[in-house]
Amino acid sequence: MASLNSHAKDLSRFWKGRILWDFPMAQFSTLKVGGPAEAIISATNVGDLKRLIQWLNEHDIAWWILGRGSNILVPDSGLAGVIIGLEGEFSSIEKLLAPPPGGDEEKIFVRAGGGCLLPKMINYCTEQSLSGLEFAVGIPGSIGGAIIMNAGAWGYEIGNLVHGVMLMDSSGRTYSESGENLGFSYRKWSMPPDTVLLSATLTLSSGDKDHIKSRCANYLKLRRENQPFAEASAGSFFKNPPAGSAGRLIEEAGLKGLTIGGAKISEKHANFIVNTGRATATDILNLAQLVQQEVFKRFGIKLEPEVHILGEK
Ligand SMILES: Cc1cc2nc3c(=O)[nH]c(=O)nc-3n(C[C@H](O)[C@H](O)[C@H](O)COP(=O)(O)OP(=O)(O)OC[C@H]3O[C@@H](n4cnc5c(N)ncnc54)[C@H](O)[C@@H]3O)c2cc1C
Structure with a gap:
């Protein structure tokens, strides 16, 4: 995929609406972490969305649709490509x-x-x-x-x-x-x-x-x-395995309250990774990886993230 940088001027000419350049995705994610997306654009109707997606495809630029950002994790390094929000119609x-x-x-x-x-x-x-x-x-x-x-x-x-x-x-x-x-x-x-x-x-x-x-x-x-209601999270971080509950496995592995940097396994619900205020995406990813390792060691079960980690295209 091409970097948007070399096409930034072309995109400005092509897209008449607002473009947020190099904008921190932390502001669009309920986990409140994530580095900048090269560009964030809102499409307000099907025709514009189609034109935008076709333009990005022609220029070989990666794109992602953003909803409310309540189930995404964006790496601290950000996203090379365009985030598309859906507004208007x-x-x-x-x-x-x-x-x-x-x-x-x-x-x-x-x-x-x-x-x-x-x-x-x-x-x-x-x-x-x-x-x-x-x-x-x-x-x-x-x-x-x-x-x-x-x-x-x-x-x-x-x-x-x-x-x-x-x-x-x-x-x-x-x-x-x-x-x-x-x-x-x-x-x-x-x-x-x-x-x-x-x-x-x-x-x-x-x-x-x-x-x-x-x-x-x-x-x-x-x-x-x-569930922790006041702290930033993406809801349940892992999918429940076919037989059982991810939260129960994490709790039984003794991981409730475990912290890496600003990321913490919620004391209230072990399948919630919460941002205690200063977490980075790396803290959250490291904590998630540690949980996967410990649960696998203890129960032989590989927990799969429910949260979509953007950038892994
Ligand atoms: C406090 C809290 C509680 C939660 N409780 C629950 C729960 O009980 N049950 C549950 O299932 N989930 C829960 N969630 C997770 C989350 O809210 C849901 O998965 C929600 O449906 C995600 O929607 P979103 O718009 O925020 O998606 P986003 O996080 O914006 O995106 C998630 C994925 O969907 C894609 N996407 C978004 N919109 C579109 C579109 N229009 N077309 C194509 N792709 C799209 C994105 O590219 C991304 O891959 C919870 C989250 C939080 C923070």
Whole structure:
């Protein structure tokens, strides 16, 4: 891949919107670590996104889509390439007036842009008395990030709600796909790398507003009781192994509270690596590696990060 440096002037000429140059990714990551991306650009509609991706491909420049940054780790050395945020039409929410083809007549369908934040979507659903997404309250991601991660909690996964999506492939071609063809499994979908989620139609049920509010409040209470809420983190750092819980293995290996630099295994939930204030990405990566080694030594299980480490393309 080419460095953006040699094409910076061309990019300025090509892209009429704002470009943040050499901007620290720590500001866009809930872990609050990460060096500068060469450029950060927001696309506000499908046409512009397509032009941008095609231009970057033509110039052999690496790019990454950024959601809310709640499941990424960016190295301290930063990213050679362009980070693309999704704003404008990608933040929209729209209740469909009729079920889409193949949609259950009894259900309600809501289409949301890939950049729409989950909390905004959950507020919308609550206001509209739509039930189904309550489990996701407290997950600070975007619709795009949540769907490509098949985000889940309390036994529910967002993949089960996806009726259909609009996607863009790595060459900029847009196409629709039904939810059942996305190959959802634990914390992932199975679409090719660099597929962009443009929008998704979720299947929801008509519900009672007070009941929805109370389910959300209960889930939030559970989170506050069991997870570090105030400290910077990316949620669960490791995926649960097929049989068992990553948090329990880390705790049983005696690693709760273990610290490297400013990175710490949370005392409250052993699968959370928290930034105590001055962590670097290297501290977090070193701590994660140590956890993997210790858990493997003790139980013969290799923990796999749930967090996406950008730059590992
Ligand atoms: C306090 C806390 C609690 C959490 N609790 C949970 C939980 O209970 N369950 C759970 O599953 N997760 C949880 N998470 C993790 C995280 O919030 C989710 O995985 C979330 O869905 C990630 O969305 P995001 O928009 O932040 O993605 P980002 O972190 O921005 O990106 C994650 C990956 O998705 C890609 N991506 C983002 N948007 C798109 C798009 N539109 N198209 C294509 N690729 C895209 C990025 O390139 C990256 O590879 C938690 C995180 C925190 C900080």
